[in-house]
Amino acid sequence: MILVNFGHPLSADAVAAVADLVGEPVEELRQRPLHMEAAVPFAEQVRTAVDDVQLDATSWQLGRIVVNLPGLAPAAALVLAELHGRIGGFPPVLRMRRDEPYSRYVVAELLDLQAARERSRPTRLGKDL
Numbered sequence: 001m002i003l004v005n006f007g008h009p010l011s012a013d014a015v016a017a018v019a020d021l022v023g024e025p026v027e028e029l030r031q032r033p034l035h036m037e038a039a040v041p042f043a044e045q046v047r048t049a050v051d052d053v054q055l056d057a058t059s060w061q062l063g064r065i066v067v068n069l070p071g072l073a074p075a076a077a078l079v080l081a082e083l084h085g086r087i088g089g090f091p092p093v094l095r096m097r098r099d100e101p102y103s104r105y106v107v108a109e110l111l112d113l114q115a116a117r118e119r120s121r122p123t124r125l126g127k128d129l
Helices: 012-022 042-052 057-062 073-087 113-124
Strands: 002-005 028-031 065-068 093-099 104-111
Touching (some): 012 104, 042 073, 057 073, 065 073
Parallel strands (some): 002 028, 065 093
Antiparallel strands (some): 093 104
16 A cells, blocks of 8 residues: 655554554555645645655556645645546545644544545435435
């Protein structure tokens, strides 16, 4: 699996926790922290950041990819849009949580966005779930 991190650096413990959640080892960790510049259009910055991950089209479309999103909501939304275009669907994403009292972030769960999308599709067509 390829773990793509657009957030703060992930610790070795966090990477191990992702492997445990997914049930397979993290073969590659691509760290590309995304720090947004307010004066530059966000879409350009996100596209550059995703390009900087340096995965080819085959890896994006066929590889097992898990993503840690940036903390800034508009940037995270753009990352998801960019990745959906490259992957053809939503990748699983990490939810991090604060580990009190240590004030560090740990992996809380893996969010299956594609499954969430599929579950919501009937409501678009006016059908009950």
